[in-house]
Amino acid sequence: VSNRTDNFNRGDTSNAIGTPSDAGSDWVQSQGTWGIASNTGYESSAAGAQNIAQLESSLADVDTQVTLSLVGGSADTGLVARFADTSNYLLWIYTVSASGLRMFKVVGGSFTQLGSTSTYTAANGDVLKFTVSSSTLNGYVNGALKVGPQTDGAGATNTKHGLRSFNDAATRFDDFSITNNGAAGGATTAGILLVPGNMRGNLGNLSGGHMQ
């Protein structure tokens, strides 16, 4: 198993998101009920909280990406990476009620918010991308870095990645992919909280190597 893709182009169903278009291993509904509607993926129950469907990739350092072909009015949705179980994973999500984008790690069932920005309102067709490389995490929308680089190695060897939805059956996912970013063992960056973003690279000097 390596790179994974799914265009969700298959018959409608409310409870069998099924086999991806790459014909690899099936989606696993770790939480919630996931289906297909008009050649898009979605969480059909609109119940429960952290609803997750994930694919095995055998890759821990990846770019995961999905198109939000339809953004629900109460969307709280996005990508999950390095999924181990429903108590341990990473999130890169858009939340209408929180007015923005947020990155989380979930460890032992506890949520830690790694970064956020409120300067974004999702539109149909927006592309979310979550890159996880060694201990460096970046969240993008339409190719623009929105949050990151964050430093966190939680679940750094986990190889399952996928979709996440929260009480939202309206949002539709399309063109999901998991791509090896080939950065295993790459350098890490310091994740000191900073404002604004133009200091990000510089603060990387604080991490790694010996004190100077």
Place this chain on the structure above:
Amino acid sequence: VGIRVYLSPIVGTGTYANPYRAKANDLGLQYSGELVPNKPDGSPQFDCTVIAPFRATWALLDADATFERLFDIDLPDSINTWSELKAFLQSKTVGDIPALRRQALNTRLTNHGFDTSQVTLATTWWQVLRGMVQQLNNGVLPSGDGVGVAPSVAAL
């Protein structure tokens, strides 16, 4: 512009609605990255993290006593760029800090759980800051960052 270094408390209860996070996030800071290492149960390993905000947010931070200026008034407000900050921190040693504020710095760090046992009067402020970041990093990297630096207080 102005750059300072603060310690931001970690707030939250670890739920999705109220996640652990740097309190600075709640002040409307628009772009942030932070180091929040966890214990195995998911709770924070430290009760604070380091932030480096520009002048525009200082008033907000100073109005909240839970935010602490790492180097107190010994770090001048005239520093405007990261290079200037780094150069200044590299040019100063712990011994340059007046005794009372040196003790206050020591107390500030140890109260938050930072190991300062290797700091001496000759330790630069840059090394103190890097030591803190490395301790935070060691909590969030799978096997640490390969550097076992720990600042100390014996000389603080």
